[in-house]
Amino acid sequence: MNSMVQVLGRIPLFKSYRRFGWPRLLPLNLTLSPSPKCNSRCLTCNIWMKRENELTIDEWDKVLASLGQAPYWFTISGGEPLMYPHVVELAQSAYKHCKPGVINIPTNAILPSIPDRVERIAKSCPESQLIINLSLDGVGKKHDFIRGIPGNFEKFEERLRELLSLRKQLPNLTVGIHSVVSVFSVGHLDELIAYADKSGADQFITEIAEPRVELDTVGLPITPTADAYKRAIDSLIGYVESKQFRGMAKFTEAFRIEYYKLVKNILTEQDQVIDCYAGWVSAQIYADGTVWPCCVRADDLGNLRDHHYDFKEIWFGEKIKEARRSIAAKECHCPLANASYTNMLHDIPTLARVSARVLRPELPSRQPGLSGSPTTASQE
């Protein structure tokens, strides 16, 4: 089974790979998007209207077999990933071939079949940490308005109760709340923090709404201004700092604070700020088998159907070189959380600040953070 220690051991190798092109490595962090179909109608996302010639589960199995045990972190995204009919088999295939440390699945929490599918994944992947993050963009009708589905908030609360109950029997299950900070929600982030604090969830994570090619949101005014984001996120940083975390949660919360500060810097400086490792350490496989370095740029690096379902043919091929050149030349910058956490792991000053925060003496005035202590690094 992939462990965090093995991940840390690969950091200098990835730094060398990005700089010198050697040693050649497969990604640690892989996002699988088996289908764009989604039953939400969010103001901040248009992916639900896409239709693709999707990889079959047998095709996914071949792709995952080609990756060996390289990936430590899988995100199964969408669309709504828990609506994808073969999501359980997909997670099982990833587990069988890759032995990942973490399988992370965001969900809109609408379908009543979600707890059953989560239970089946958690039970059949017992040595991986399964993180289920329920999307919440507002409390009550504000959530329904942003997500475009009347009654969504009620369903969210129902699914949250069910998953928290399930967590008691499943030691490898972490249940979190995930909020997208957009122009529509930035004004009520305090309300979301207060709700999450009392919810019983293991973690509360946020990600800024940024345009992405994947979501067909390029050019749409969904990203809050740097000032509005700074005001909102400073409240969240203040909240996290007022809490006391133990064990791995102390580490993950320190990383989270660094991420929020990184986003503020990216918005202000309009620059990568720290080196981006998308295309070296992280990647995404889209529903039709196209490999992307990330979902923001969505460069077409090649389709697995044209490469015998062998990820290595694309990853070590010619076409990826131009995307890597462009990313290394800082021709792009974004605060995509999934890539940012990987990037921070490869940034020595960030690691030093995280270490200092973890080693800082605890203050007696701090309250315990959320309900549980997530046992693994979180990544939106």
Add this chain to the structure above:
Amino acid sequence: MAFDWLTRFHHSSEKPANYAEKTLAAYRLGMKGKGSIAGVVVEPAEDCCEAARELVGKVYHPDEAPELPLRNCSRGKQCRCVYRPRMTYQQSNEA
């Protein structure tokens, strides 16, 4: 804007042969599926032809949108004009 680079990147990406068909089909479904898409607009490249420039500001139903690349575009698949969705919240902001 923090994401101007992405807009430029999107404009400069080579268009697949079925760009217009696939993109307009998505917006068509977007309107039928009761999302927030009110229509489609053409966002011309900075150095676009006069014909593309004349399309600025018009909101089309996907069935009636002009096909990109425009018929006489000299750039072909390298045409830098793109479709964008027109969202209901953008229209209400302008009203």
